[in-house]
Amino acid sequence: MLSRVANSLYWMSRYIERADNVARILDVNLQLLLDYRRLDDEHLARHWTPIVQSTGDEEDFFEMYEEANGRTVTEYFVFQRKNPNSIISSIAQARENARMVRDQITIEMWEEINRIHLLVRSERAHDIWDSSPAEFFHEIRASSCDLQGLIDSTIPRNEGWYFLQAGKYIERADKTTRILDLRHESLPEKGVPILVNQTDALEWSAVLRSCSAWDAYRHIHGVDVGPRRVSQLLLLSPEFPRSVRFCVGELDSVLRALSGVPPGRFSNDAEKRSGRLLSELQFSEIGDIFERGLHGYLDDLQLRLNDVGEALFSIYIYHPFHEGFSDQQQQQQQQTV
Amino acid sequence: MLLNNYASEQFFDEMVTGESSVRNHYQRFVDRFGMVDMEEFEAKRRAVDLAFLRQGITFNVYGDSQGTERIFPFDLIPRIIPAHEWEHLERGLEQRITALNLFLHDVYHEQRIMKDGVVPPFYVLSAKHFRREFVNFQVPKDIYVHICGTDLIRDKDGTYMVLEDNCRSPSGVSYVLENRRAMKRSFPGIFESVGVRPVDSYSTDLLKTMQYLAPAGVTDPTVVLLTPGAYNSAYFEHTYLARQMGIEIVEGRDLVVKEAHVYMRTTRGLEPVHVIYRRVDDDFLDPTVFRKDSVLGVPGLINAYREGNVSLANSIGTGVADDKVVYYFLPRIIKYYLDQEPILPNVPTYLASEDADKKYILEHLSELVVKAANESGGYGMLMGPMASKEEVEKFRPLIEADPRNYIAQPMISLSRHPTWCEEAGFEGRHVDLRPFILYGERTTIVPGGLTRVALTKGSLVVNSSQGGGSKDTWVLYD
Numbered sequence: 001m002l003s004r005v006a007n008s009l010y011w012m013s014r015y016i017e018r019a020d021n022v023a024r025i026l027d028v029n030l031q032l033l034l035d036y037r038r039l040d041d042e043h044l045a046r047h048w049t050p051i052v053q054s055t056g057d058e059e060d061f062f063e064m065y066e067e068a069n070g071r072t073v074t075e076y077f078v079f080q081r082k083n084p085n086s087i088i089s090s091i092a093q094a095r096e097n098a099r100m101v102r103d104q105i106t107i108e109m110w111e112e113i114n115r116i117h118l119l120v121r122s123e124r125a126h127d128i129w130d131s132s133p134a135e136f137f138h139e140i141r142a143s144s145c146d147l148q149g150l151i152d153s154t155i156p157r158n159e160g161w162y163f164l165q166a167g168k169y170i171e172r173a174d175k176t177t178r179i180l181d182l183r184h185e186s187l188p189e190k191g192v193p194i195l196v197n198q199t200d201a202l203e204w205s206a207v208l209r210s211c212s213a214w215d216a217y218r219h220i221h222g223v224d225v226g227p228r229r230v231s232q233l234l235l236l237s238p239e240f241p242r243s244v245r246f247c248v249g250e251l252d253s254v255l256r257a258l259s260g261v262p263p264g265r266f267s268n269d270a271e272k273r274s275g276r277l278l279s280e281l282q283f284s285e286i287g288d289i290f291e292r293g294l295h296g297y298l299d300d301l302q303l304r305l306n307d308v309g310e311a312l313f314s315i316y317i318y319h320p321f322h323e324g325f326s327d328q329q330q331q332q333q334q335q336t337v
Numbered sequence: 338m339l340l341n342n343y344a345s346e347q348f349f350d351e352m353v354t355g356e357s358s359v360r361n362h363y364q365r366f367v368d369r370f371g372m373v374d375m376e377e378f379e380a381k382r383r384a385v386d387l388a389f390l391r392q393g394i395t396f397n398v399y400g401d402s403q404g405t406e407r408i409f410p411f412d413l414i415p416r417i418i419p420a421h422e423w424e425h426l427e428r429g430l431e432q433r434i435t436a437l438n439l440f441l442h443d444v445y446h447e448q449r450i451m452k453d454g455v456v457p458p459f460y461v462l463s464a465k466h467f468r469r470e471f472v473n474f475q476v477p478k479d480i481y482v483h484i485c486g487t488d489l490i491r492d493k494d495g496t497y498m499v500l501e502d503n504c505r506s507p508s509g510v511s512y513v514l515e516n517r518r519a520m521k522r523s524f525p526g527i528f529e530s531v532g533v534r535p536v537d538s539y540s541t542d543l544l545k546t547m548q549y550l551a552p553a554g555v556t557d558p559t560v561v562l563l564t565p566g567a568y569n570s571a572y573f574e575h576t577y578l579a580r581q582m583g584i585e586i587v588e589g590r591d592l593v594v595k596e597a598h599v600y601m602r603t604t605r606g607l608e609p610v611h612v613i614y615r616r617v618d619d620d621f622l623d624p625t626v627f628r629k630d631s632v633l634g635v636p637g638l639i640n641a642y643r644e645g646n647v648s649l650a651n652s653i654g655t656g657v658a659d660d661k662v663v664y665y666f667l668p669r670i671i672k673y674y675l676d677q678e679p680i681l682p683n684v685p686t687y688l689a690s691e692d693a694d695k696k697y698i699l700e701h702l703s704e705l706v707v708k709a710a711n712e713s714g715g716y717g718m719l720m721g722p723m724a725s726k727e728e729v730e731k732f733r734p735l736i737e738a739d740p741r742n743y744i745a746q747p748m749i750s751l752s753r754h755p756t757w758c759e760e761a762g763f764e765g766r767h768v769d770l771r772p773f774i775l776y777g778e779r780t781t782i783v784p785g786g787l788t789r790v791a792l793t794k795g796s797l798v799v800n801s802s803q804g805g806g807s808k809d810t811w812v813l814y815d
Contacts, residue, residue, distance in 0.1 A: 001603055001605075002585060002601055002602065002603055002604075003591070003602045003603060003604055004591050004602075005585075006604050099393070099567050099572070099576075102393075102576035102577075102586075103576045103580040103585075103586050107392070110392070110393065111391050114390075114392070114393045115391055118390065159604060317604070
């Protein structure tokens with residue numbers, strides 16, 4: 001497979017996943033506010049600012065808007081074309097990458113990406129948004145589900161598939177860490193808070209819902225929602241498909257499928273890093289993580305996920321580009337003869 | 338509904354005669370189409386437009402900072418060509434591409450036609466796309482033009498004439514294939530009863546044409562399509578054809594040359610490439626040989642080509658044949674190499690670099706169509722009878738300053754075809770026809786081609802960049 005094609009498939013997949021995650025975070029948080037009666041500006045800002053921080057866009061955001069509230073944050077993350085992580089930009093990037101590999105993906109996929117791209121840029125998108133943001137987010141998430149389903153049911157399990165999976169799981173793991181980090185200001189720097197008040201419980205429920213983890217949580221842990229168990233589920237669960245451990249596990253098998261190297265060994269940096277990260281997640285307890293401090297731990301996780309991604313790129317995508325151009329020189333010499 | 342109040346006026350109409358009766362080869366279509374009511378037609382029309390937009394069957398509009406993509410407007414009323422007419426066109430086109438290939442071989446080798454005084458050497462050697470560097474170079478299988486798109490028009494008597502040849506990288510064939518798909522979905526019943534020859538063998542024929550070119554000793558050649566990239570106006574077509582042929586679509590940066598062999602950069606390292614269907618102009622192919630600022634090309638590609646390790650389609654330097662001054666000589670070129678009369682005539686043409694012609698052109702500017710010898714897409718053109726006095730006068734000094742670069746032709750009132758017009762229902766609009774000719778082990782021409790239609794009332798310019806649309810083209814079995 002062409003390296004450029006692998007690159008496009010990887011990013012297309014990441015951007016589809018990203019749009020889905022951003023839609024979920026915003027949807028859940030808009031709904032959450034309906035549960036609070038009186039909120040002054042300060043509280044609102046305290047609610048919305050972490051969402052801006054979570055994607056690392058704080059500086060950019062405050063250049064465009066004076067304060068973080070429901071209107072500005074949603075605008076920034078939905079329709080703002082200047083924000084590269086907004087829904088409209090993510091979909092445009094997914095589509096741009098899809099266009100580059102139009103010959104590699106199925107017509108069904110292309111049509112769906114194209115449809116949602118045209119929709120979010122249309123007047124109708126704003127009409128839907130004005131009448132019901134929830135419906136708008138539903139549309140985005142449904143499209144994302146559609147695309148995931150189409151990838152699953154129409155793409156052959158060859159190299160291209162592995163790059164699609166790698167993009168999806170790196171993005172998903174990264175977003176899970178960022179969603180989990182949303183409430184870090186309510187936590188002590190180290191250790192687990194003993195008492196959880198009702199507002200906190202609601203906020204942690206929102207974290208779960210942002211990861212579509214609410215139902216899974218109740219099955220496993222019941223109705224009491226607190227930071228320890230939420231983190232346990234979202235970081236260390238071997239079963240829940242959006243947990244970091246699960247995603248890294250999938251990522252690790254994708255890398256092994258690409259190289260043909262069995263688990264427990266490695267043939268390149270990407271496998272080494274993902275294998276190490278996976279064993280650490282497998283052999284960690286949530287208590288250890290809180291002892292160390294959740295926020296710092298999550299920061300570190302994000303860096304390490306990036307490292308796996310970078311290694312993947314240097315092996316499969318950039319490596320042939322490092323080779324020399326001896327021919328070019330030789331030929332230039334011929335030209336002057 | 339279709340032909341209520343329809344008037345062919347003073348033009349040759351594809352569907353109706355001067356007495357407003359339906360031509361025989363349209364009768365079956367008109368009978369069946371008569372059963373479609375307006376509401377149904379509207380619904381189908383909208384469905385097709387939406388489908389094109391959704392599938393991204395669009396072209397990029399250059400100079401539009403929004404990066405707008407537009408659909409190429411599609412008219413649901415097909416253009417129909419009877420079998421005997423098509424046979425005539427086929428023979429004419431085959432004759433033409435054969436002569437073009439012999440001509441290109443000659444100008445890059447013996448130059449007999451110039452020595453014999455049939456085509457003055459000055460015109461060939463000064464052609465913008467003449468590649469001196471390739472004189473005496475043996476192209477694979479001695480074929481220069483593998484894919485040609487020849488534009489045909491019909492005059493007021495319905496005579497088919499050649500307006501121009503496109504021997505570099507003609508585009509539009511993807512619309513032929515997609516238009517057909519859209520028509521089959523919209524009017525399956527009509528299709529069946531009329532008896533239309535299929536077009537879907539094109540991709541297979543194209544792939545065979547490419548594989549035939551494989552360098553000596555390569556039995557299972559890797560063919561790729563080289564595109565300038567996603568921002569090119571024909572990118573949709575590039576991905577479409579690559580997908581249909583099941584070959585890789587590559588950009589210049591995907592290819593690398595090592596020891597005069599071409600490779601693509603893959604996730605598994607470098608893999609060899611043997612035949613390149615290139616949709617990149619000569620100038621941009623290789624920055625070490627042609628334009629140094631090209632970032633679309635592949636350094637070393639030309640060297641690999643010279644060494645015979647990779648084949649290119651079309652070959653380099655075929656643009657000589659697209660020069661509108663060379664076009665002027667095509668009837669003589671056919672006669673010279675094949676000793677045959679041209680089956681398809683040229684449009685009468687005046688060369689500004691011939692004194693008598695120049696005088697005539699300058700005296701009749703407002704009656705003529707003036708064209709720059711090396712422009713396409715409807716650019717660099719003066720439509721005398723429709724132009725304002727200022728526009729006409731703007732061309733006079735241009736012609737005086739560079740006569741080699743201009744030709745003039747009488748204005749041909751292209752044939753018209755009933756076409757759906759938003760404001761007026763069905764009206765006559767001018768059309769042309771671009772068949773696609775493949776020249777490999779044998780010559781194949783997909784039945785029909787791209788019918789382009791000037792959607793603006795009275796306009797004779799069919800180019801997509803200037804308000805043109807397209808129609809499905811039906812060649813009948815009998």
